[in-house]
Amino acid sequence: MAKLISGKAVSAALRTQIREETAALRENHGIHPGLAVVLVGNDPASQIYVRNKQKACEEVGFRAFEYRLNENSTQEQLLDLIRVLNKDDKVHGILVQLPLPKHIDEQTVILTIAPEKDVDAFHPMNVGRIMIGNYEFLPCTPAGVMELIDSTGVDLNGANCVVVGRSNIVGKPMAMLLLHRNATVTICHSRTRNLAEVCAGADILVSAVGKPHFIRADMIKDGAVVIDVGMNHDENGKLCGDVEFAEVEPKASYITPVPGGVGPMTITMLLKNTLHAAKLMNHLDD
Ligand code: GUN
Numbered sequence: 001m002a003k004l005i006s007g008k009a010v011s012a013a014l015r016t017q018i019r020e021e022t023a024a025l026r027e028n029h030g031i032h033p034g035l036a037v038v039l040v041g042n043d044p045a046s047q048i049y050v051r052n053k054q055k056a057c058e059e060v061g062f063r064a065f066e067y068r069l070n071e072n073s074t075q076e077q078l079l080d081l082i083r084v085l086n087k088d089d090k091v092h093g094i095l096v097q098l099p100l101p102k103h104i105d106e107q108t109v110i111l112t113i114a115p116e117k118d119v120d121a122f123h124p125m126n127v128g129r130i131m132i133g134n135y136e137f138l139p140c141t142p143a144g145v146m147e148l149i150d151s152t153g154v155d156l157n158g159a160n161c162v163v164v165g166r167s168n169i170v171g172k173p174m175a176m177l178l179l180h181r182n183a184t185v186t187i188c189h190s191r192t193r194n195l196a197e198v199c200a201g202a203d204i205l206v207s208a209v210g211k212p213h214f215i216r217a218d219m220i221k222d223g224a225v226v227i228d229v230g231m232n233h234d235e236n237g238k239l240c241g242d243v244e245f246a247e248v249e250p251k252a253s254y255i256t257p258v259p260g261g262v263g264p265m266t267i268t269m270l271l272k273n274t275l276h277a278a279k280l281m282n283h284l285d286d
Contacts, residue, residue, distance in 0.1 A: 002252035011264040022061040033278035034063035035093040041071040075104045086114040093119035093274035119273035142174040144265025156181040165208035207242040217247040226255040
């Protein structure tokens with residue numbers, strides 16, 4: 001029987017800490033952390049994400065600024081808004097919700113966000129800084145996964161870690177963060193040969209594939225730590241991860257559920273980055 005890693009519990013503890021630090025920052029320095037969230041278009045999932053981000057900001061005492069552009073807004077209109085936010089002292093973090101409408105180039109948009117306000121850590125400057133281990137912001141999902149792994153107390157030094165998935169947002173930075181902690185890291189993807197065998201060598205397995213039922217019991221080493229980044233819907237429309245939980249759980253030592261695992265951590269790490277941005281901008285770095 002694996003122990004469940006509760007993203008809700010880890011997240012709640014971190015948010016309490018963020019709320020206390022925010023109160024102290026406002027009281028002692030008159031600094032009020034602010035996050036600008038920009039949504040282009042009416043994608044229903046994005047609308048829910050944006051609402052949750054704003055709610056989370058308010059709960060820890062941040063200012064949340066919401067900007068909604070309609071589906072037909074031009075790229076230049078979006079870039080103009082970002083340039084205004086870059087110069088606004090009340091805004092410490094800028095998040096442009098992805099995906100963007102097809103006529104807008106995502107990379108151009110990300111490049112326009114001031115790196116010191118890029119709380120998603122998507123700007124090439126921040127991506128590069130992660131590569132060399134000299135960073136201010138970590139991308140929210142991999143950073144949340146690291147917190148969950150650390151909550152188990154497992155030793156990453158020399159551990160075999162397998163990351164399944166190679167996206168810019170999760171797989172690649174995830175591998176880098178594990179490498180910085182002296183793990184031996186393998187990245188697997190759709191072309192990987194003998195995937196089950198490679199996964200079965202993992203002391204820690206992180207799955208960020210986006211397919212239900214993808215990780216099965218034969219891919220798990222006895223006693224492995226299993227982290228499920230997947231957010232999928234199964235045949236019945238029910239939210240599920242990549243991991244076939246019922247058959248994997250008995251073999252694992254620790255496992256994250258979906259929902260209630262990685263999901264709650266992502267917004268928490270966004271809050272952490274925004275608080276850090278507010279401190280950095282006011283030379284109160286810690
Ligand atoms: N869309 C889905 N996940 C994310 C995220 O982490 N950041 C942004 N900006 N958009 C997203």
